Amino acid sequence: MPSKFDAVLELQSDQISAFYERIRSFDFRAPLHHWKIDFYLETLAKRREVKFDVLRLRWKLWRSAYVASFRDQYERKEKPALRADAVAWLQSLENVQAQLRELSIRPDDVAQVMVYTPDQADEQSPGFDQEQVIEKDTRELLDFLSEVEGRIGSYLSRNWLPSVGSRGNRTDHFIRTFAEMSAIAWRSTITPELLRSRDRSDFVGIMGCTLDDLGYPRVGIQAGSDDWLYQRVGKYNIWK
Numbered sequence: 001m002p003s004k005f006d007a008v009l010e011l012q013s014d015q016i017s018a019f020y021e022r023i024r025s026f027d028f029r030a031p032l033h034h035w036k037i038d039f040y041l042e043t044l045a046k047r048r049e050v051k052f053d054v055l056r057l058r059w060k061l062w063r064s065a066y067v068a069s070f071r072d073q074y075e076r077k078e079k080p081a082l083r084a085d086a087v088a089w090l091q092s093l094e095n096v097q098a099q100l101r102e103l104s105i106r107p108d109d110v111a112q113v114m115v116y117t118p119d120q121a122d123e124q125s126p127g128f129d130q131e132q133v134i135e136k137d138t139r140e141l142l143d144f145l146s147e148v149e150g151r152i153g154s155y156l157s158r159n160w161l162p163s164v165g166s167r168g169n170r171t172d173h174f175i176r177t178f179a180e181m182s183a184i185a186w187r188s189t190i191t192p193e194l195l196r197s198r199d200r201s202d203f204v205g206i207m208g209c210t211l212d213d214l215g216y217p218r219v220g221i222q223a224g225s226d227d228w229l230y231q232r233v234g235k236y237n238i239w240k
Contacts, residue, residue: 015217020069022215028062037061037209044202052189060189061210064181072174086161093152100149107138175232182207183238196239204230
């Protein structure tokens with residue numbers, strides 16, 4: 001059953017393209033104190049008594065969202081189309097394999113009723129026998145088709161299409177990727193570790209401010225609070 005968060009993501013689908021366009025035109029070169037994230041980072045640095053380049057970190061956060069937007073578009077649009085092609089490909093292979101398994105004929109029986117079109121070398125070959133040639137060709141073709149059927153079976157046994165995850169897993173790619181890359185920015189700028197017990201609130205604050213600056217479409221449970229983000233980020237494998 002879809003969660004409230006999944007429903008929100010569905011509502012955002014009509015707005016997400018415009019949001020990604022804003023990300024790609026985001027003025028990350030704006031002077032200090034131009035964006036909400038600037039003030040948050042300065043306050044964070046004072047409270048934690050840590051020195052870092054606010055503008056540089058702001059750029060890393062923007063870059064994280066930029067990359068995440070491409071990942072999400074791939075997962076939302078391109079990957080489903082590729083998956084549909086893969087499904088059709090595997091189904092075609094299964095159909096071909098089934099047809100090959102049904103192919104059965106006695107080469108000598110075929111040779112008695114079929115006609116062979118000889119080339120000049122065959123006509124000049126002493127002892128040329130049309131039935132023998134047809135029988136030989138048929139046997140070789142059957143052997144080849146049997147090998148092909150076996151190769152298809154081997155391919156299908158080793159290569160498979162994983163099942164699609166839950167609705168939430170399919171639609172959470174932007175926030176997940178943004179969090180994972182923002183965690184890298186945190187570790188390279190603020191502290192080498194990102195601890196769930198110590199850093200979760202500050203990390204969510206950074207993400208929330210960046211999303212607001214970028215114009216992330218907050219709807220439903222996301223409006224007016226970062227509680228949804230706090231809960232969501234807590235589930236990711238980004239913490240020590």
